[in-house]
Amino acid sequence: MKMTGAEAIIESLNNEKVDVVFGYPGGAVLTLYDALYQADFNHILTKHEQGAVHAADGYARATGKVGVVIATSGPGATNLVTGIATAYMDSIPLVAITGQVSVPLIGRDSFQEADIRGITTPITKHNYLVKKVEDLPGVLKEAFYIARTGRPGPVVVDVAKDVFAASFDYEYPTEVKLRGYRPVYEGNLETIAKVFEELRFAKQPLIFIGGGVNLSDSSEELKNMIEQTGFPVISSLMGLGCIPFDHPQFLGMVGMHGTYAANMATTECDVLLGIGVRFDDRVTGLLDEFAANAKIIHFDIDPAEINKNVLAHLRVVGDMKWSIPALSQRIKLVSDELKEHVQSWVEKCRIWQDEKPLSYEQGDLVMPQAVVEKVSQLTQGDAVIVTDVGQHQMWVAQYFGFKNSRSLLTSGGLGTMGYGLPAAIGAQCGLPDRPVILFIGDGGMMMNCQELAVAAEYDLPVKVLVFNNQCLGMVAQWQRMFYGGRYSHTSLKRSTTDFVKLAEAMGVKGLRIHKPDELDRVLKEALSISGPVVVDIRIPEVLDVLPMVPSGARLDQMIIGGKEG
Amino acid sequence: MKHTLAVLVENKPGVLTHISGLISRRAFNIESIAAGYTEEPDTTRITIVVEGDEIEQEQVVNQLSKLIDVIKISDLTAVESIQRELALIKVKASAATRSDIINIVEIFRASIVDVNKETMVIELSGDETKIDALCQVLEDDHGIIEIVRTGKIALSRGPVPAKDQGI
Numbered sequence: 001m002k003m004t005g006a007e008a009i010i011e012s013l014n015n016e017k018v019d020v021v022f023g024y025p026g027g028a029v030l031t032l033y034d035a036l037y038q039a040d041f042n043h044i045l046t047k048h049e050q051g052a053v054h055a056a057d058g059y060a061r062a063t064g065k066v067g068v069v070i071a072t073s074g075p076g077a078t079n080l081v082t083g084i085a086t087a088y089m090d091s092i093p094l095v096a097i098t099g100q101v102s103v104p105l106i107g108r109d110s111f112q113e114a115d116i117r118g119i120t121t122p123i124t125k126h127n128y129l130v131k132k133v134e135d136l137p138g139v140l141k142e143a144f145y146i147a148r149t150g151r152p153g154p155v156v157v158d159v160a161k162d163v164f165a166a167s168f169d170y171e172y173p174t175e176v177k178l179r180g181y182r183p184v185y186e187g188n189l190e191t192i193a194k195v196f197e198e199l200r201f202a203k204q205p206l207i208f209i210g211g212g213v214n215l216s217d218s219s220e221e222l223k224n225m226i227e228q229t230g231f232p233v234i235s236s237l238m239g240l241g242c243i244p245f246d247h248p249q250f251l252g253m254v255g256m257h258g259t260y261a262a263n264m265a266t267t268e269c270d271v272l273l274g275i276g277v278r279f280d281d282r283v284t285g286l287l288d289e290f291a292a293n294a295k296i297i298h299f300d301i302d303p304a305e306i307n308k309n310v311l312a313h314l315r316v317v318g319d320m321k322w323s324i325p326a327l328s329q330r331i332k333l334v335s336d337e338l339k340e341h342v343q344s345w346v347e348k349c350r351i352w353q354d355e356k357p358l359s360y361e362q363g364d365l366v367m368p369q370a371v372v373e374k375v376s377q378l379t380q381g382d383a384v385i386v387t388d389v390g391q392h393q394m395w396v397a398q399y400f401g402f403k404n405s406r407s408l409l410t411s412g413g414l415g416t417m418g419y420g421l422p423a424a425i426g427a428q429c430g431l432p433d434r435p436v437i438l439f440i441g442d443g444g445m446m447m448n449c450q451e452l453a454v455a456a457e458y459d460l461p462v463k464v465l466v467f468n469n470q471c472l473g474m475v476a477q478w479q480r481m482f483y484g485g486r487y488s489h490t491s492l493k494r495s496t497t498d499f500v501k502l503a504e505a506m507g508v509k510g511l512r513i514h515k516p517d518e519l520d521r522v523l524k525e526a527l528s529i530s531g532p533v534v535v536d537i538r539i540p541e542v543l544d545v546l547p548m549v550p551s552g553a554r555l556d557q558m559i560i561g562g563k564e565g
Numbered sequence: 566m567k568h569t570l571a572v573l574v575e576n577k578p579g580v581l582t583h584i585s586g587l588i589s590r591r592a593f594n595i596e597s598i599a600a601g602y603t604e605e606p607d608t609t610r611i612t613i614v615v616e617g618d619e620i621e622q623e624q625v626v627n628q629l630s631k632l633i634d635v636i637k638i639s640d641l642t643a644v645e646s647i648q649r650e651l652a653l654i655k656v657k658a659s660a661a662t663r664s665d666i667i668n669i670v671e672i673f674r675a676s677i678v679d680v681n682k683e684t685m686v687i688e689l690s691g692d693e694t695k696i697d698a699l700c701q702v703l704e705d706d707h708g709i710i711e712i713v714r715t716g717k718i719a720l721s722r723g724p725v726p727a728k729d730q731g732i
Binding site: 117118121122125126127128129146178179180181302303304306307308311 | 574575578579582583586587589590620623624627628630631632633634635636637
């Protein structure tokens with residue numbers, strides 16, 4: 001069929017069953033936007049390209065589909081960089097379509113020219129520069145395929161301006177042929193047998209789950225397998241939700257702000273089965289001493305994750321949808337034997353849990369942990385929770401009663417402040433009927449607060465809970481602990497921003513909580529409003545996220561704090 | 566330990582950017598890199614010499630393999646292979662010193678590819694140590710003006726091509 005490059009992109013997005021794109025127009029993508037004028041799918045116009053890319057990311061995390069973002073050349077494209085890097089670190093499937101200057105102008109420092117392909121090479125799974133219109137359908141087909149298969153990730157398709165206008169005979173390929181890309185979904189069954197033998201004779205085994213379980217949507221398979229073993233389970237930040245928070249085998253999050261039980265169990269286990277994890281430094285603490293007594297078994301879809309940070313005794317490369325049931329097949333035959341075998345270890349873990357549970361003291365002000373617990377209770381854990389980055393993120397990870405996979409959307413790898421608000425907007429676009437609740441700090445709120453207007457304009461009922469401590473809490477915590485209490489530029493006391501007024505100025509309902517006795521009433525009110533709401537919650541300025549493993553310390557060397565001090 | 570990797574990649578624009586970008590981002594220790602066309606027009610072959618222990622070497626292979634453009638990697642250190650590098654050396658040469666240089670060139674089985682009043686250009690192919698040795702002698706006795714080296718290229722012995730070899 002005869003059509004222009006711009007029309008071919010719309011048609012290709014239709015072929016990929018895209019229902020919404022996030023974007024911001026500009027010179028190089030004018031022709032594409034002209035074609036978008038007639039497109040059947042929605043386009044969400046954000047206030048900033050960074051908002052658009054985080055929104056596409058939030059959409060992808062919430063729905064499991066590929067997020068699509070469009071931006072113009074030069075500054076439009078470079079404004080996507082933080083969002084692309086965020087998605088890359090957390091393996092989120094995105095396709096970013098950027099305009100590029102016309103082919104004859106490339107390389108001449110033309111107006112709004114930036115080499116976005118070069119810039120995004122280290123932060124994309126793959127990227128393209130399309131200079132010939134005939135290449136467009138094949139490139140888009142590949143881009144979507146690469147983004148969502150194997151270990152997912154962002155793909156940039158940079159399209160020269162004249163390609164949008166050029167016409168050609170369009171045909172969307174039915175299959176992808178890539179000599180150098182064949183994701184391995186099914187691995188080696190012999191290794192599964194070896195894994196089974198290790199688990200069978202382990203005295204103190206521990207299962208460690210991560211983002212890979214969320215991304216592969218294999219939480220049901222996981223839960224099934226875990227219950228057959230009776231083994232204790234810990235999770236990384238990205239694995240939260242894959243098994244219910246209140247599951248009797250769940251010891252909580254591991255790592256820098258992990259629970260006492262999870263960190264102690266990791267230190268003392270003799271076999272550690274890591275499933276869809278990448279042994280990030282925030283998890284391992286001092287790498288050389290991480291799970292020092294344990295044989296490490298590593299399940300991942302990406303062979304390059306094996307032995308990257310932690311040396312694995314056994315590796316199982318493949319999709320969790322394959323590897324977890326394959327292991328289950330064997331375990332279920334000896335389920336009772338295994339449970340029997342680990343009884344004293346399970347008891348030991350339970351003692352750790354009872355000994356030092358997560359706790360906090362009540363004060364005159366609203367405690368942020370109490371807000372998280374209250375929201376958890378009011379929603380019964382059944383909401384899509386989005387966070388920004390910092391102290392509030394860790395309190396959510398520690399205290400929210402997650403029930404389902406894909407229910408925590410958070411920038412775990414890159415730790416991008418400013419991610420939360422646009423990501424919540426994107427999640428709500430993808431899941432219009434689900435409650436989407438954003439926890440965010442007063443620092444992060446000001447990084448992309450312009451996107452509040454988008455929530456109002458598209459009537460996206462996100463609930464934005466601002467933990468307002470008038471400082472950059474996590475950085476201030478480190479300054480308090482490791483920099484002699486010198487609060488270099490982390491106080492926000494100068495701020496004259498009124499978050500209630502800010503919300504109202506953008507057409508969003510604003511509420512405020514000053515005192516603990518207002519918490520229940522105002523939160524209920526906020527959750528009952530049908531449109532978007534911002535709640536400015538005043539919390540204490542000096543408050544630490546605890547437990548904490550100082551950077552470079554061993555996991556069992558925690559600063560505990562809480563009620564027991 | 567050094568590993569010589571034969572990396573077969575798609576012959577497409579941007580592939581070298583992806584390879585060099587990855588090496589830089591992962592902070593891999595790369596000693597040399599040499600690229601060129603192959604018997605198949607859509608394939609480029611890159612020879613990379615990596616310095617590092619087994620674990621580092623495994624990471625290099627695994628990370629490079631993740632690149633969409635990388636078709637195949639084989640470790641030529643693990644098999645019998647021929648390894649060569651080409652060097653062009655411009656050395657100071659007057660009428661008086663020329664014959665001595667010619668002697669050295671003959672000993673090394675190198676060849677002279679250019680001569681003028683003040684200099685000579687010597688071409689030598691061989692392994693790294695042989696080139697190093699020639700450079701050392703020329704520098705000590707006559708003085709070198711400039712050197713260009715290709716970086717190592719390598720080919721396995723026997724009938725099995727790299728594309729059909731296990732890693």
